[in-house]
Amino acid sequence: MNAIKLVPALKSYIWGGYRLKELFGRENGGDKIAESWEVSVHPDGFSGCTGGTLAQYLTENPEAVDGEGKPFPVLVKYIDAKQNLSVQVHPNDDYALKIEGDNGKTEMWYIVGADNGAGIYCGFKRDTNRKEFLEKVKDGTVEDLLNFIPVKAGDCFLIKAGTVHAIGAGCVICEVQQSSNVTYRVYDYNRRDAQGNLRPLHIEKAIEVIDFSAFRDETGGGAFRPCAGGRIRLLTECKYFRCRELLLGGEYSEKAERSFIAVNAVEGSGKIDGREFTSGDSFFIPCGNRFTLSGKAKIILTDEGAV
Numbered sequence: 001m002n003a004i005k006l007v008p009a010l011k012s013y014i015w016g017g018y019r020l021k022e023l024f025g026r027e028n029g030g031d032k033i034a035e036s037w038e039v040s041v042h043p044d045g046f047s048g049c050t051g052g053t054l055a056q057y058l059t060e061n062p063e064a065v066d067g068e069g070k071p072f073p074v075l076v077k078y079i080d081a082k083q084n085l086s087v088q089v090h091p092n093d094d095y096a097l098k099i100e101g102d103n104g105k106t107e108m109w110y111i112v113g114a115d116n117g118a119g120i121y122c123g124f125k126r127d128t129n130r131k132e133f134l135e136k137v138k139d140g141t142v143e144d145l146l147n148f149i150p151v152k153a154g155d156c157f158l159i160k161a162g163t164v165h166a167i168g169a170g171c172v173i174c175e176v177q178q179s180s181n182v183t184y185r186v187y188d189y190n191r192r193d194a195q196g197n198l199r200p201l202h203i204e205k206a207i208e209v210i211d212f213s214a215f216r217d218e219t220g221g222g223a224f225r226p227c228a229g230g231r232i233r234l235l236t237e238c239k240y241f242r243c244r245e246l247l248l249g250g251e252y253s254e255k256a257e258r259s260f261i262a263v264n265a266v267e268g269s270g271k272i273d274g275r276e277f278t279s280g281d282s283f284f285i286p287c288g289n290r291f292t293l294s295g296k297a298k299i300i301l302t303d304e305g306a307v
Contacts, residue, residue, distance in 0.1 A: 002289035003263065003272045006054060006282045008078075009045035011035040014193055017082025019172050023112070024078065024280025032082065038282040039076035039262045039302075044181045047282070054284060064286035066259040066304055072179060074241050076262050076282065076302060078112070079173040085166050086199070087121065087142055087187040090180070091209040092161040099205070100182045104161045107177035108219075108236050108243050110300060111155040112266050115170030121146040123163050123215025130207050137203060142187045147215045156235040156243075158219040162211040174266055176302050178240050184209070228252060229293065239305045246299040253292040259304035261285040263293075270295015 010026060016034025020026040026033050037045040041055035049057055054072075062069035090096075090105030097103070109120065125147045136142040146164065149157070151171060159165050164186070167173060184202035192198055222234040224245075229252030235243040246252060248270060254261070263272065263283040270276075271294045272283055285291045293299065 003275065003283040003285055003291050004049050004054075004057070005275070006039060006284055007048035008282065009037040009040060009047055011037065011045065014191060014199075015081060015083040015085055017080045019080040019082070019113075020078055020280075023172065026280070032080075034080060036078040036280075037075065038078060038264060039074065039284060040179070041072045042075055042179050042181055049284070057284075061286065063288075064260060064284075067287050072260075073304060074262070074302060075177050075179045076264055076300075077175050077177075078280070079167060079171075079175055081167045081169055081171045081173070083191075084169050084189065086185040086189075087146070087164060087166045088183050088185045089164045089206050089210050090161050090182060090184070091205075095209050096180065096182050102182045103178045103180040105178050105180040105182055106161045106238055106240055107159045107175055108241070109157045109159060109167070110174040110176075110235060110243070110245070110266070111151045111153055112172040112174055113153050114151045114172070117150070118170030119148050119150040119168045120157065120171065121148055121164075121166040121168065122157060122159060123147045123165070124212065126214050128212050130210075130212065133210070133212065134203070134207065137186055140187070140190075154245075156219055156221050156245075157217070158236045158238060160211075160218065160238075162209055163215065164210055174264060174300055176241055176243050176300070235300070237305050241305045242303050244301045246293075246301055248293055248295055248297045248299055251292065251294040253290060254301075255290040256285045256287050256303065258287075258306070260287050261291070262300075262302040263291070264300040264302070266298050266300055268295060268297025270297050
């Protein structure tokens with residue numbers, strides 16, 4: 001059996017809700033779930049598998065990543081934004097490695113579901129600068145500068161490191177990102193945590209990494225094309241990952257030729273290598289292995305980027 005089923009690490013943050021329980025059966029002892037780290041070797045939240053964790057498996061089988069034993073490049077998670085997430089930014093690799101000892105963070109958002117009127121903030125409406133930005137942060141009107149995009153299920157966005165962004169309330173997202181947990185919050189609506197404390201901001205670091213130019217969409221997604229067992233399309237590709245969406249409506253088979261493939265079922269059910277799967281299930285396909293999907297489902301496939 002080539003597909004390795006994964007067990008997520010669950011995160012409870014103040015802005016999360018209960019949609020991941022409703023959609024995917026995630027259970028966190030009654031607590032709300034903000035994030036479910038599905039495919040992760042990051043020490044802040046390992047995803048599990050038979051016999052241990054995915055990180056342990058890849059330590060013992062480094063060639064499973066891409067045949068060359070490179071570090072595992074991504075972290076795949078589900079996000080339930082019951083409330084707005086903070087306005088935030090992630091650094092690039094150079095800054096993150098130097099200052100934080102972690103990778104930078106470019107990410108992809110695939111909209112699993114969205115309430116009417118829900119949307120995301122992604123970059124700036126127009127070119128701005130450090131001075132204007134800091135003034136808006138200080139007087140609590142930073143959202144006036146941000147580019148708001150209404151969203152619906154199936155939309156996809158590439159959020160490059162340095163892009164100021166926030167997920168709006170009412171969005172459920174499948175996020176594929178670099179394997180990193182570095183976030184600089186610049187505005188958090190004056191929210192307080194469970195102990196009544198304001199959450200820390202990281203404005204000084206943020207302004208060192210923000211791209212202050214107007215947002216340009218570089219997602220580069222493609223149209224669906226027929227394939228054996230359904231239809232498939234490119235969602236986005238960058239140097240860190242490639243993401244595709246498979247609309248499964250029969251039997252689909254693929255060999256993980258150039259690297260691992262992460263398989264995330266965001267909707268529907270079926271079988272993978274003869275084993276049943278349902279909405280929310282996640283699998284790791286080692287490089288060099290073939291896997292077969294059958295059923296009716298919406299699948300996100302992630303592998304190494306080649307751009």
